[in-house]
Amino acid sequence: MTSIAARTAAEISQRGRIRSAAFQGFFEGSIKATLIALTLLSVLTTVVIIAVLVEETIGFFTMADHPEISLWSFFTGTEWSPLLGAKPLFGVLPLISGTLLVTAIAGIFAMPVGLLTAVFLSEYASPRTRSILKSVLEVLAGVPTVVYGFFALTFITPYLLQPLSSSFGTYNAMGAGIAVGIMILPIVCSLSEDALRTVPQSLRDGAYALGATKFDVTAKVVIPAGLSGVVAAFLLALTRAIGETMIVALAAGGLAQLTVNPSQQVQTMTAYMVQIFLGDAPAAGVEYRSSYAVAFTLFLITFIMTWTGAIILKRYREEYE
Amino acid sequence: MKTGRTIPQAKRILSNRLMWAACLGATTIAVLVLSALLITIAIEGTGALSWSFLTSFASRKPAQAGIIAPLMGSIWVCAICAIVAIPVGIGTAIYLEEYARRSRIKSLIQLNISNLSGVPSIVYGILALVAFVRFFGIRSADDAWTFGNAESIFYLQIPFGPSVIAGGLTLALVVLPIMIISSQEALRSVPQSLRQAALALGSTQWQVVWHVTLPAALPTIMTGAILSMSRAIGEAAPLLVIGGFLLVFQTPANLMSDFTVLPLQIYNWAGRPQSDFHKIAAAAIIVQLVVLLAFNTIAIIIRQKLQRPLQS
Amino acid sequence: MEQPTTTSTPHSHSGSPSIGEPMTLRNDTAIEMQNLSAWYSKNQVLHAIDLDIAAKQVCAFIGPSGCGKSTLLRWLNRMNDTIPGARATGKIALHGVSLLDSALDVVDLRRRVGMVFQKPNPFPKSIFDNVAFGPRLHRIYSRTDLEELVEQSLRASALWDEVKDRLTSSALGLSGGQQQRLCIARAIAVGPELLLMDEPCSALDPRSTASIEELIRELRATYTIVIVTHNMQQASRVSDSTAFFYEGKLVETGPTDVLFTTPKERRTEDYVTGRFG
Numbered sequence: 001m002t003s004i005a006a007r008t009a010a011e012i013s014q015r016g017r018i019r020s021a022a023f024q025g026f027f028e029g030s031i032k033a034t035l036i037a038l039t040l041l042s043v044l045t046t047v048v049i050i051a052v053l054v055e056e057t058i059g060f061f062t063m064a065d066h067p068e069i070s071l072w073s074f075f076t077g078t079e080w081s082p083l084l085g086a087k088p089l090f091g092v093l094p095l096i097s098g099t100l101l102v103t104a105i106a107g108i109f110a111m112p113v114g115l116l117t118a119v120f121l122s123e124y125a126s127p128r129t130r131s132i133l134k135s136v137l138e139v140l141a142g143v144p145t146v147v148y149g150f151f152a153l154t155f156i157t158p159y160l161l162q163p164l165s166s167s168f169g170t171y172n173a174m175g176a177g178i179a180v181g182i183m184i185l186p187i188v189c190s191l192s193e194d195a196l197r198t199v200p201q202s203l204r205d206g207a208y209a210l211g212a213t214k215f216d217v218t219a220k221v222v223i224p225a226g227l228s229g230v231v232a233a234f235l236l237a238l239t240r241a242i243g244e245t246m247i248v249a250l251a252a253g254g255l256a257q258l259t260v261n262p263s264q265q266v267q268t269m270t271a272y273m274v275q276i277f278l279g280d281a282p283a284a285g286v287e288y289r290s291s292y293a294v295a296f297t298l299f300l301i302t303f304i305m306t307w308t309g310a311i312i313l314k315r316y317r318e319e320y321e
Numbered sequence: 322m323k324t325g326r327t328i329p330q331a332k333r334i335l336s337n338r339l340m341w342a343a344c345l346g347a348t349t350i351a352v353l354v355l356s357a358l359l360i361t362i363a364i365e366g367t368g369a370l371s372w373s374f375l376t377s378f379a380s381r382k383p384a385q386a387g388i389i390a391p392l393m394g395s396i397w398v399c400a401i402c403a404i405v406a407i408p409v410g411i412g413t414a415i416y417l418e419e420y421a422r423r424s425r426i427k428s429l430i431q432l433n434i435s436n437l438s439g440v441p442s443i444v445y446g447i448l449a450l451v452a453f454v455r456f457f458g459i460r461s462a463d464d465a466w467t468f469g470n471a472e473s474i475f476y477l478q479i480p481f482g483p484s485v486i487a488g489g490l491t492l493a494l495v496v497l498p499i500m501i502i503s504s505q506e507a508l509r510s511v512p513q514s515l516r517q518a519a520l521a522l523g524s525t526q527w528q529v530v531w532h533v534t535l536p537a538a539l540p541t542i543m544t545g546a547i548l549s550m551s552r553a554i555g556e557a558a559p560l561l562v563i564g565g566f567l568l569v570f571q572t573p574a575n576l577m578s579d580f581t582v583l584p585l586q587i588y589n590w591a592g593r594p595q596s597d598f599h600k601i602a603a604a605a606i607i608v609q610l611v612v613l614l615a616f617n618t619i620a621i622i623i624r625q626k627l628q629r630p631l632q633s
Numbered sequence: 634m635e636q637p638t639t640t641s642t643p644h645s646h647s648g649s650p651s652i653g654e655p656m657t658l659r660n661d662t663a664i665e666m667q668n669l670s671a672w673y674s675k676n677q678v679l680h681a682i683d684l685d686i687a688a689k690q691v692c693a694f695i696g697p698s699g700c701g702k703s704t705l706l707r708w709l710n711r712m713n714d715t716i717p718g719a720r721a722t723g724k725i726a727l728h729g730v731s732l733l734d735s736a737l738d739v740v741d742l743r744r745r746v747g748m749v750f751q752k753p754n755p756f757p758k759s760i761f762d763n764v765a766f767g768p769r770l771h772r773i774y775s776r777t778d779l780e781e782l783v784e785q786s787l788r789a790s791a792l793w794d795e796v797k798d799r800l801t802s803s804a805l806g807l808s809g810g811q812q813q814r815l816c817i818a819r820a821i822a823v824g825p826e827l828l829l830m831d832e833p834c835s836a837l838d839p840r841s842t843a844s845i846e847e848l849i850r851e852l853r854a855t856y857t858i859v860i861v862t863h864n865m866q867q868a869s870r871v872s873d874s875t876a877f878f879y880e881g882k883l884v885e886t887g888p889t890d891v892l893f894t895t896p897k898e899r900r901t902e903d904y905v906t907g908r909f910g
């Protein structure tokens with residue numbers, strides 16, 4: 001009886017009107033072409049970014065009325081004063097050092113706190129606590145960076161730093177650095193947690209079965225096993241810190257100086273670009289053009305860092321595949 | 322035959338406790354920071370929050386200033402960004418996950434996308450300034466190609482100048498890598514067995530994607546889309562590069578309108594020395610955070626509504 | 634040997650026909666394989682398989698794990714195309730159509746060849762939409778035809794009575810055995826000539842297994858069925874012919890009762906009696 005039914009199913013299935021294979025082939029082809037075109041957009045973006053930066057940077061280094069500007073003077077000069085003084089000076093080191101100082105402060109705050117929070121989330125927290133804490137981190141991750149800049153100006157500097165030492169001015173590297181640290185904290189934390197959670201449970205079980213304590217398991221098995229993921233997380237977070245703009249534009253000050261003193265104001269590469277694009281420097285002027293050279297330098301630094309991070313990440317994913 | 326000294330039990334317990342305390346301490350710091358942030362903003366900002374604050378234009382007097390122009394600007398720019406970045410992002414992710422074979426070119430494109438996600442947003446501002454605002458200098462602003470008339474909502478000029486559409490496209494560039502990567506992860510989490518089932522029934526590649534993979538991945542993709550949009554709505558740096566800070570006294574009427582956005586307005590007010598401006602900056606931050614919270618709530622609702630159990 | 638259900642062409646390399654030579658077809662042969670070898674990247678997993686499978690019969694593939702049964706099955710509907718690095722040489726013909734031809738329309742092939750997987754894999758859609766999925770891909774049906782088709786397919790897979798009142802509810806709410814029968818209905822609805830089943834019962838309990846086995850015996854009247862199984866009893870219960878594979882080679886093939894009672898090869902005997910594997 002059922003076999004008759006089966007034959008019927010086979011018959012009914014022939015009843016429909018066949019969809020046109022030619023149309024379907026054409027449709028498939030156009031879809032695929034569209035998708036390839038969309039994918040190429042991101043390649044195009046990179047190409048255009050590099051082309052624009054290279055062209056404008058070459059323009060900056062070959063300005064006829066500024067023969068003193070050279071690659072050498074740019075990368076070794078210790079004074080950056082494009083707007084002040086009779087003769088503008090373009091030595092990018094103060095901007096780089098300002099950027100690195102802020103990034104270092106951010107890293108010193110965010111890396112340990114973020115990693116330990118990640119360990120807490122992946123190894124200690126109950127599922128409930130974990131989900132609550134994850135949403136706290138999600139909120140932190142969604143806060144616009146300009147808000148952290150405001151926080152640095154109105155809370156961190158006046159209520160945390162100035163009571164500690166009177167040497168802190170309204171604008172200083174420390175306040176901006178801590179705010180940047182808070183900004184990258186969720187990135188450090190969620191990426192490291194991902195890395196720790198991909199460590200297979202069987203490794204933990206194996207260690208516990210040998211009589212390890214939770215400390216042993218975490219410090220000697222889980223973190224070493226997830227280390228490359230954690231390192232990649234750090235790198236990616238630091239890249240964000242280097243490229244962060246609004247916090248430093250608000251809270252780090254506007255004076256480009258070569259210093260490691262966190263109570264001083266510093267200017268970062270991004271803050272300099274903001275200063276130029278906000279101000280009314282003439283578009284053909286040397287100050288304006290210098291911002292492209294700074295942008296290119298910034299681009300190269302972050303490019304190298306993300307690349308390294310991506311390679312590390314890829315390698316550690318392969319370890320567990 | 323026992324050799325070696327045993328580690329005293331007490332020491333092991335101690336290191337165990339210390340580890341736990343350190344982790345808990347770090348977590349507490351994260352929570353405290355968020356609380357301090359919210360409290361500071363609430364204390365500073367609630368006083369200045371009022372209906373007229375929401376509906377007025379900017380002013381030199383803090384007491385009369387409002388945020389209607391940046392609020393509407395943010396909405397316009399974000400909408401354009403969403404219309405561009407979400408489909409392009411999903412399309413790219415589909416190509417990379419469902420179509421592209423494992424090859425050198427594919428892994429180069431993949432590497433390129435992760436590099437793009439690390440490019441500072443201000444650099445995208447420079448790209449947008451040259452490409453969208455100035456159209457590579459091919460055509461000057463006085464001599465722009467014009468489509469439609471100035472009253473129409475579809476009024477368009479090339480080059481765009483520092484207009485709403487340039488702003489939206491700029492943000493689309495910024496969030497595109499995030500959108501692609503999160504969509505890829507969503508597609509990757511769809512069980513292979515579903516694709517195989519559809520293929521074995523004689524589906525074409527696109528039919529597999531359209532009827533099976535995409536519907537299964539959609540809740541996660543939407544979550545990623547909303548996260549991308551909350552990133553976009555909080556961006557200030559690239560918009561600052563393309564237009565500087567504009568005082569705008571009207572809400573956008575079409576794609577060519579001038580605009581400013583909430584984060585730029587906040588930056589402008591927060592950067593002034595007077596504390597009255599700090600108060601309205603904080604009030605604007607509250608509005609901004611409420612918008613973000615609304616976004617996140619929508620994301621959670623979508624996640625719960627659409628999430629159907631998938632077999633592993 | 635008057636009516637060989639399944640025959641193994643003699644293992645002589647010179648005897649295998651050259652590419653392009655038209656293959657002679659007997660009416661009752663659904664699939665012919667000649668000198669079929671298959672690789673994953675550089676790793677050869679099938680070695681010069683010669684095997685014919687008769688139409689409207691059940692053929693069982695048996696052999697120890699990793700011997701290439703699934704690989705062979707997945708070449709019959711070119712599912713291996715989805716695996717990078719998978720390739721095959723030699724000849725497979727389904728009713729005279731060469732399957733390894735690179736110009737072959739694999740979408741059309743898979744419409745003509747249904748497949749049921751080891752783990753039930755219903756789509757996260759309603760029961761109705763699961764069964765209607767395949768037909769809708771290829772043809773445009775009237776609503777009544779489609780409803781009838783779904784009903785008949787579900788009847789054919791002996792699931793209709795259990796689900797007729799909840800066709801619109803999610804297929805994921807069905808039990809494992811029901812899900813597997815749904816997957817069979819889904820494959821049948823397209824109107825295939827050949828049904829491939831890769832360990833269709835290995836994820837099921839004995840009762841669901843029994844109902845699927847009964848179903849297979851009934852479906853034999855309409856479809857050619859190839860089933861991979863690790864269960865010797867199952868092979869002997871449902872199949873007309875059996876092929877035994879070992880390390881990528883076809884060791885022996887023949888009518889199931891012959892192969893299980895008087896195997897020619899020592900290795901076959903050891904395997905079917907459970908002495909190794």
Ligand SMILES: Nc1ncnc2c1ncn2[C@@H]1O[C@H](COP(=O)(O)OP(=O)(O)OP(=O)(O)O)[C@@H](O)[C@H]1O
Binds near residue numbers: 698
């Ligand atoms: N996707 C793949 N990539 C590379 N090698 C594969 C792949 N799938 C299977 N193999 C290899 O091919 C060989 C045959 O595998 P196959 O799955 O066909 O075996 P099987 O007989 O179906 O085994 P089982 O009874 O366990 O299902 C095995 O050695 C296996 O490791």
Ligand SMILES: [Mg+2]
Binds near residue numbers: 702831
């Ligand atoms: Mg198998």
